[in-house]
Amino acid sequence: MKVKEVSELTGVSIRTLHHYDDIGLLVPDQVTEAGYRLYSDENLADLQQVLFFRELGFSLKHIKELLSSPTFKRLEALELQRDMLVQKKSQLERMLATIDRTIQSEKGENIMTNEEKFKGFDFAKNPYEEEAKARWGKKAVEQTNSQFTKEIQEDMNRIYYKLADIRHLEADSIEAQEAIEEWFLLLNRIGSYSLDAFKGLGEMYVADERFTKNIDQFGEGLARFMRDAMNVYVDQQ
Amino acid sequence: MKVKEVSELTGVSIRTLHHYDDIGLLVPDQVTEAGYRLYSDENLADLQQVLFFRELGFSLKHIKELLSSPTFKRLEALELQRDMLVQKKSQLERMLATIDRTIQSEKGENIMTNEEKFKGFDFAKNPYEEEAKARWGKKAVEQTNSQFTKEIQEDMNRIYYKLADIRHLEADSIEAQEAIEEWFLLLNRIGSYSLDAFKGLGEMYVADERFTKNIDQFGEGLARFMRDAMNVYVDQQ
DNA sequence: TTTGACTCTAACGTAACGTTAGACTTTATA
DNA sequence: TATAAAGTCTAACGTTACGTTAGAGTCAAA
Numbered sequence: 001m002k003v004k005e006v007s008e009l010t011g012v013s014i015r016t017l018h019h020y021d022d023i024g025l026l027v028p029d030q031v032t033e034a035g036y037r038l039y040s041d042e043n044l045a046d047l048q049q050v051l052f053f054r055e056l057g058f059s060l061k062h063i064k065e066l067l068s069s070p071t072f073k074r075l076e077a078l079e080l081q082r083d084m085l086v087q088k089k090s091q092l093e094r095m096l097a098t099i100d101r102t103i104q105s106e107k108g109e110n111i112m113t114n115e116e117k118f119k120g121f122d123f124a125k126n127p128y129e130e131e132a133k134a135r136w137g138k139k140a141v142e143q144t145n146s147q148f149t150k151e152i153q154e155d156m157n158r159i160y161y162k163l164a165d166i167r168h169l170e171a172d173s174i175e176a177q178e179a180i181e182e183w184f185l186l187l188n189r190i191g192s193y194s195l196d197a198f199k200g201l202g203e204m205y206v207a208d209e210r211f212t213k214n215i216d217q218f219g220e221g222l223a224r225f226m227r228d229a230m231n232v233y234v235d236q237q
Numbered sequence: 238m239k240v241k242e243v244s245e246l247t248g249v250s251i252r253t254l255h256h257y258d259d260i261g262l263l264v265p266d267q268v269t270e271a272g273y274r275l276y277s278d279e280n281l282a283d284l285q286q287v288l289f290f291r292e293l294g295f296s297l298k299h300i301k302e303l304l305s306s307p308t309f310k311r312l313e314a315l316e317l318q319r320d321m322l323v324q325k326k327s328q329l330e331r332m333l334a335t336i337d338r339t340i341q342s343e344k345g346e347n348i349m350t351n352e353e354k355f356k357g358f359d360f361a362k363n364p365y366e367e368e369a370k371a372r373w374g375k376k377a378v379e380q381t382n383s384q385f386t387k388e389i390q391e392d393m394n395r396i397y398y399k400l401a402d403i404r405h406l407e408a409d410s411i412e413a414q415e416a417i418e419e420w421f422l423l424l425n426r427i428g429s430y431s432l433d434a435f436k437g438l439g440e441m442y443v444a445d446e447r448f449t450k451n452i453d454q455f456g457e458g459l460a461r462f463m464r465d466a467m468n469v470y471v472d473q474q
Numbered sequence: 475t476t477t478g479a480c481t482c483t484a485a486c487g488t489a490a491c492g493t494t495a496g497a498c499t500t501t502a503t504a
Numbered sequence: 505t506a507t508a509a510a511g512t513c514t515a516a517c518g519t520t521a522c523g524t525t526a527g528a529g530t531c532a533a534a
Contacts, residue, residue: 003512014512099319
């Protein structure tokens with residue numbers, strides 16, 4: 001299948017297909033002697049993955065890393081994408097609720113605070129903050145001076161630094177597994193993580209750029225290392 | 238309210254607020270002697286509009302045009318944005334349906350065509366095509382050689398050129414109103430447009446860039462002209 | 475008064491394409 | 505078979521919407 005046909009089938013521009021080939025994101029399986037790109041069914045399935053991740057806000061660089069990772073599995077990726085699309089739908093519904101209330105407000109039917117007007121716009125929120133809100137309740141998060149919160153934060157930072165220090169080790173090493181157990185126990189001080197949920201969280205560390213960005217502040221590649229170690233930890237229980 | 242507070246309230250970065258001020262999209266009501274920006278409640282309500290339109294994929298330039306249009310009314314904009322958010326939610330649901338079917342396909346539970354894999358990805362679709370599908374049914378659209386379809390297309394193009402020729406006239410001129418009546422009648426050969434729906438469609442011509450882009454191919458500013466003429470036509474019935 | 479947080483302007487950099495141009499290739503028709 | 509139109513290529517500049525960095529000025533609390 002050549003570029004025009006792929007473009008019409010998928011809605012992606014020819015220029016974009018060239019671009020994706022140039023950056024190695026989606027390389028056609030064949031190229032004719034004239035230089036024409038020929039895309040296979042496998043290429044189309046990959047393109048679908050790319051488009052889903054793109055729709056979810058992933059950078060092309062990140063998408064490329066995910067797709068080329070040795071541990072990448074299409075079915076798992078689809079399930080992860082599905083979860084994230086459901087979250088995105090929830091956000092959209094929050095925005096709809098906000099706009100409905102704003103319409104009522106414009107009609108004089110209610111009063112809205114400025115804060116309420118921006119519900120649903122979660123652009124810069126730190127996912128830990130969202131996680132923490134869900135776990136601790138809103139009040140605890142706002143009382144950032146509380147002792148319990150401080151202790152948790154300090155413990156989190158301590159374990160991050162520890163893991164960053166040993167990230168050159170194998171994910172199944174004794175040191176790594178001890179630290180990850182600490183992490184698991186810490187998270188279960190906050191809330192209730194099953195082993196499956198813990199494993200899924202590790203995947204999110206790598207798949208969701210906001211997590212990766214935050215974690216890798218402690219050390220390049222730490223999110224990946226933690227994901228791997230978390231996988232080992234769960235598999236050994 | 239200064240930039241940091243606005244940023245934390247809304248999730249928009251300080252750099253973005255600077256940028257929006259620079260391009261005249263969101264200009265703070267006050268600036269201190271030191272040069273500090275002070276945003277009012279009115280500014281925040283405008284920002285909400287900006288963010289909704291941005292979420293819907295509007296360029297900042299276009300958002301600025303909409304907000305500064307003499308006919309801009311916040312309540313109408315909110316209702317339009319709501320409609321568009323609902324459409325976006327539908328698209329997301331189509332993507333979810335596609336991903337669910339893809340998951341089943343990966344598990345060997347069904348077979349998917351390449352076309353089915355890209356349902357929900359409507360990036361480049363011409364809105365007329367979507368409109369036409371809804372009006373004529375899918376079969377008629379696919380039979381693009383059918384005589385009826387050809388006649389409609391020809392009539393559409395004829396009226397577009399006619400309107401493009403006279404767009405320097407006033408929207409309430411006799412010529413404009415005659416042409417718009419032709420347009421209304423043509424659309425009602427396709428489907429069933431109430432006057433209200435016709436008026437709403439005119440708004441979409443200007444608010445939705447895909448419409449604007451397609452219509453303005455016949456002449457710069459034609460979408461706006463048609464919107465105005467359609468408003469006049471409806472108000473005079 | 476000092477210090478740290480806040481804010482400013484300026485400017486370069488980035489990501490992801492869109493657009494334009496010229497040259498080569500393919501396809502359908504006369 | 506020739507021709508014209510459609511298709512495809514590479515290259516390169518342009519666009520949009522910020523992010524990042526830098527240096528300087530401002531404000532508020534101790």
